[in-house]
Amino acid sequence: MASKKVASARTTQLVSTYGVGALFPAMDESFMVLGLSEWPDQEGTEIAEPRLARALGVQGFRTPPSGGTKGPSVPVIRFPRWYSCPQCHRLDELQRFCSWDEHECPDCHCTLVPSRFVACCPRGHIEDFPYFAWVHAGQRDQQRQGDHRMRLRSSGGSSSLGAISVSCSCGVQDVSMANSFNSDALKKLAPCRGQRPWLHGATDEDCSETLRTLQRGSSNVWFSSVRSALSIPPWSHTVQRLVDRHWKILRNAGSDSLPSLVRDLALPGIDVDDLVAAVEARRAGETSEVPTEHDLRRDEYKALSAGQPDASVHQQFVVRPVGALPETVGDFELVSEVARLREVRALDGFTRVRPHDPQEGLDRRARLTLGSLDWLPAMEVLGEGIFLRFDPQRLAEWETGDFARRRTAAVQQAEDRRAKDWNLTEAVVVRARELLLHTFAHVLLNELSLDAGYPVASLRERVYADDDQAGVLLYTASSDSAGSLGGLAAQSAPERIESVITSAVRRASWCSSDPVCIEATSTGADGLNLAACHACVVLPETSCERQNVHLDRATLVGTLDDPSVGYFGGRLLT
Template sequence: MTPPPARRRRTGANGTAPAHNLPRRGTVRRAQAITTYGVGSLVAVDHESFIVSGLDEADRSWSEDESPRIYERRLARLLGVDWFRLPPASDDTSKDGMRVRRFPLTHSCPECMELQSHRDFNPPAGRSVCGTCEVDLVPSRFVVACEAGHLGEFPYRQWVHRSSDRDSPTLGACGGRLRLRTSGRTSSLRSVLVSCTCGRVPEVSMEGSFRRNALRELGLRCRGHRPWLGTSAPQQECGLPLRTLQRGSSSVWQPVLKSALSIPPWSNGRADPLAGHWEKLRKRENDRARVSDYLDAIFDEGNWPVSLDEVMELLAAEQQEDAEGDKAPTFDHRYRALRNKEYERLRSGNDKSEHSRDEQFVCETPLSDQSVLGPLGITGPMLVKKLREVRALKAFTRLVDAEVTTDAKEMPLSEHTLRWLPAMEVRGEGVFLRLDEERLGAWEKAPAVAARAERILTAHQRLLEERADDPSRAVPSPATPRMVLLHTLAHVLINEWSLDAGYPAASLRERLYAADNMAGVLVYTATSDSAGSLGGLVAQGEPKLLDRAVRSAVRRAEWCSSDPLCMETEGSGGTAGTNLAACHACVMLPETSCEHSNILLDRALLVGTPDDPGIGYFASVLAR
């Protein structure tokens, strides 16, 4: 990561633009550039703090060699782009990489206790030290943000002068210099003290600055600051209430990630050269002659990268994936249609005769007898021997949970519309299994089961409505009995395989398929490193091994070291009661492994409760 170039434009020899030689400020992994330190996030490097710049200049600063294109047509179509790009490498020989800007600009000196803008300390070039004291400057611990995604400096001057006449036009313009010190008496905000040399106001602490209405009471509203886009970005008055946040808080930046599996007929890479042309091809999808004429226009005649029959097949597959129902389906409807197609392909698999050397999706039926899984209520295990997943950073949010956000609260990654988004790809393997529909249907209709799932649904729906601008338009909660069951089963299987097969839990990930017409779960390798990429996970999908793993996982879930509190509580773990019998001692996973942020879990739906063991889907397994 590197900061932006200086404003003064310099020229090289013969008036040409000079080669960039920007100072480097640390490194991050490519995966972190999507999930942790993406555009708009704050990065702490040693004693300095930066914000990752937007993508408007990335086409120029990201090298094609270090930041190659990634193609995944199904996901690109969902997100309205033509392709994706891998974040640039951070090797010793890499070029600019990801650019960053210093933020927050407000710093303090622990020696002279001055609190002012970084440039006012007159630091030497390339260093962040006080020009007078020659000690490292400390970035402001506090920033302000609004729910629309804007980010700004904490208004220290208005805060210290808040006892003055608020109607005075000179409020905060006293001309004094701010100072910041710590009393050291406690570790609370009461010990962080701010003063002004004007002498008109007393020294005040930061206590109370995190109250929801603290800045509103000062008459401050969001002004639409977007520091990741630079000072030249237009700042439109936002007007939303501002909230004070710790610079390192997770609420400062939350990624909006979307992912898709590469499935046939898109998984062999042959359609990649047509990226950017699909929208025009779709307008001609029912006319082979028009499609042929278009291909002749963009490629040399007779030298197409794919045959006409293949193009027509791809267009037909894309049309089948269109969301049914409304003429103008919402993003959620289209994303659900994408998942439906994946479920169909995982369920049917692909025969060996369909495999080519470039095939990125290989899903086969186990050769051994599957009847051993019948007593468990599990059916249709599939061995996913080759798998490719593309995860793209669509946008980001502040203060608002990315899982419940709406487009209005998602902050884009660039000022201008781009034809691509940053993404990463994971190649690995996995195990797919389904629950027996007949047994599952009878189980989820049981009154006790429905009542327990209803408690989770009610708590989650209340949480969604509280976080929505308009409660009547809140996203409906997916917490059905089968969804909670599948989610908890995936968690206990990941925990079991992390113990039995030697996989780190963080290297495995779940992908749930829970709807009226779906009841499946895919557990697959979730990292781009070598953990679990040598066939070990696929071997766990063989019926005998899977039977043993499920039985062991269910018996393990029967008991928790936090019982009876974990099992009998009205709402353990999770936020606002969105979990029941679930905690970090039993079924919770690392955040990278879970699709739903470790909520919507209930161990009792697997194994039952001491008072009613029959509500567990696997109660018959435990009875033996």
């Protein structure tokens, strides 16, 4: 079967937006990206990040194939399989209309339209919407009569689902799509069959989840599960990057031959003994305990807190503490300029219907391939940013107060309800410092976008809120050189960071939706936010690492009646 190019996408989109199992729109057609075992062998640039690779159980990462005029591309299949004709309204599988490489109605010669609806479950399974079962539900006596030529029509009276109806030539009554999006609409009608069309030759899995009807182009048809890590010392040093580049050769070299081997690879300014030591350290790291997400974040927090001087133009991690902080920024123990950083983001699975939350006890992520692979698709980000570490004593005093406890308890109740509704093994534990740090990161990102020259969608947060952590990293999220122009890191200067923080807190003290917003007791997805809306602290999805949940503006600025209960206690509001 010959292949053809159907559309194009940026390589970074194959990690974040159109990865394995995602639906890719192309003009009047729709395709699904196939699993990694079907991707071209040895294509894409290798990306090294040993800490993240160890955590994900792979040898390394690669950028997705770039395609181009001559290069191999990522393979896709047609999905959904059901199409309709806009002229005669016939509804059927594509293979009953025409051949696999066409999408034209043989009777009307009109371009066919892919099914507008698909059926998905939270474990990543997906299949065509069960039109036959939908139109014949409750009318079983008619299922064996006639030739069952179905049609999909829209009355045109409105854009609602009630205006769309499915009919069948067997004589059953027409059925509208009005109730098809109810959470239990397909529970008894079409149980999930565990279909995985993105994995060529895969058998159906046993699945107890309930299928949900979704729009083919809606964002909840595919949620990427992306794991990321910063390149920190010693892995960010030039010598380690040289080891990464030649690791396939150095990995199995004998102890006797290693010095002579690395001597041929050494660059000017790099000592052979340092290179040998780096190889030995890398080998020891591969036999050590597999790092967890907590381990990765803990090491990053320590590296950001310790700082790293600029010793070489090739260095990928440069963090410099700023000078003495102004009195108005006294709520922070440390503010650092992150002049250079590198982040690697790898796709390690996906979900549908709802995003994957690493803190949940149940892992619903779908597999990217049937077999085992020693690599994952990834992208690297080079950028700059600001790191702020809160005063631990000041933070401890606030988070043990009555106000912080009440706000945390309200969000925890929402998490408990969500765990029950979604049959999770355990609810995510909400902590007061997480609410505070996460909300502060959002309001500061909004403020920095006004001063640093970056749109807020190009900025990103990294929140460190464990028991022994109390910091936020705000950095650029661009995959090209535009992410390191210096405009963001420059805002960390003492004379600038004072006005940025003060202005951010004052701006957060009032929302155009107040007093409704500040007095809200449940907002956002699954009610996991309190005083937070799109007019004040909610950010674009590209900027927030926690899907815009666990946000509460009142933790920063208090309430309208008592601003002093907020962390900043009204000090920056006058």
